[in-house]
């Protein structure tokens with residue numbers, strides 16, 4: 367039996383980002399260390415990480431796609447399905463919990479359940495408990511917030527009055 | 539007497555809240571002078587006469603002597619790596635976040651001095667992925683430090699060369715464990731490694747590696763500035779110097795407070811953080827992050843002394859995160875929420891932690907919802923016994939890393955202090971319980 371032909375993975379990264387990827391790889395003594403930074407780069411560009419993107423990252427690093435998937439699937443910041451343009455991460459760990467975090471999460475979750483632009487997620491402590499209850503919109507901190515103020519805030523991002531970071535937290 | 543802060547690591551960011559992160563402000567307030575001084579010393583002088591003499595102990599959680607850790611590097615084995623643990627994820631800890639955003643040059647200066655002291659030429663700053671602004675500030679500061687020759691091929695003309703790479707995590711509490719961090723930095727799942735070999739002997743890329751916390755390394759320039767022996771005069775016993783405590787929960791002024799070690803929990807919670815609002819009483823507090831067993835109001839006059847809290851109070855100062863809960867709080871609910879955190883963050887490598895953490899969450903959930911069974915407390919302690927045989931303090935462990943034992947801290951808190959409440963809710967009898975595992979009680983300090 368002849369081994370299956372190695373197909374070139376489809377290109378996902380833009381030329382600019384491909385050049386960036388090569389610079390990132392060169393920073394490390396061992397190229398595999400670039401898995402996380404390259405996945406962030408993909409997510410900055412695409413808003414999520416597709417199988418094709420993982421194949422491309424694997425090819426760049428001389429890895430099997432399954433190795434990239436194995437790492438990628440461990441980390442909560444990497445989205446393997448498309449998410450909204452805005453990711454709202456609400457902390458419900460204890461300092462936020464006793465200051466209204468769960469109520470904030472429930473309100474936003476309900477308000478945006480049908481809105482494809484906004485993905486609301488519950489997250490663990492964001493290391494900003496002095497602002498409890500706190501949330502991030504694309505990794506920008508806001509707190510303390512009531513559900514009403516939080517909805518206004520998300521609307522400001524939606525309407526462009528506030529400029530969001532990418533869903534990986536980089537600046538546009 | 540009202541206690542005040544002793545600001546060393548937080549001085550600049552408090553004095554200059556608008557621009558403490560800029561290179562201009564850093565240089566105008568004595569920045570990189572310690573580096574100049576350190577480059578005139580030998581690596582051994584920095585390690586022994588300054589850092590070891592200062593008594594500095596790690597601020598990341600375990601409280602291990604920094605100079606001692608450095609001295610474990612096997613002589614003559616190169617390259618060596620320095621990893622900055624900027625993954626701050628221990629619930630209710632928010633001090634490194636502040637240091638990264640508001641005084642990144644202080645950290646970089648600490649990294650360069652420390653790298654010089656341990657003869658390392660490549661350092662990594664592993665920063666929590668969610669710290670978007672923090673990463674931006676550190677990246678900016680690094681670019682400036684390279685530009686001005688504080689980092690790079692020939693640091694300030696000394697011939698010492700150092701590369702510093704900023705590496706973003708991607709959401710995993712377990713990457714904060716030093717061996718999980720190295721796995722993650724190698725492009726793997728952040729699953730901790732069995733020790734030995736210890737990182738100092740075989741760490742990143744199987745080379746000798748030192749992992750230190752942001753606050754630990756941010757303190758190093760000050761040790762050089764003050765002199766190790768002078769620094770050691772601050773503090774109490776083997777807990778020298780100052781530490782930043784993150785106080786949150788039910789307090790009037792949640793925030794970071796840098797105090798000399800040895801002041802009391804009461805000074806911190808009621809003095810600096812303003813106590814509990816609206817005249818409510820305290821029910822309990824957690825002294826050192828979610829991983830530390832809980833304490834009661836009667837422990838408030840105990841000193842912030844790592845050894846005292848560990849040996850006498852059978853808890854720990856851990857990451858310096860003090861969480862305060864008032865009388866309106868249901869302790870079972872807090873225990874459940876913390877257990878949910880651990881179950882979510884368990885990496886799954888060890889059976890007792892992977893299975894136990896999920897079971898603890900589910901059993902606490904049913905107690906919380908009025909469906910507790912008489913045998914539930916026994917069951918919880920049994921899970922604990924699988925992870926921490928005998929439930930002694932400090933925790934022994936059957937697991938690879940300390941997350942496993944941490945899953946027991948909320949349960950230990952409940953059993954020590956709120957046992958009657960839990961028994962009532964589960965319909966248990968004490969006679970039934972004492973057949974099995976018991977939890978050692980702290981002495982009231």
Ligand SMILES: Cc1cc2nc3c(=O)[nH]c(=O)nc-3n(C[C@H](O)[C@H](O)[C@H](O)COP(=O)(O)O)c2cc1C
Nearest residue numbers: 596597598623625626627714715716750751754940
């Ligand atoms: C589950 C787990 C999570 C940890 N998270 C952190 C962390 O976020 N930041 C940190 O500095 N240390 C953390 N640690 C402690 C590190 O393993 C390590 O002891 C520390 O970074 C060493 O630095 P230090 O000696 O300067 O404290 C964690 C440990 C465990 C077991």
Ligand code: SF4
Nearest residue numbers: 887888891937939942
């Ligand atoms: S104790 Fe838990 S988190 Fe730590 S290595 Fe084992 S399974 Fe993973």
Ligand code: FES
Nearest residue numbers: 457462491492495
């Ligand atoms: S508990 Fe919500 S940010 Fe820490």
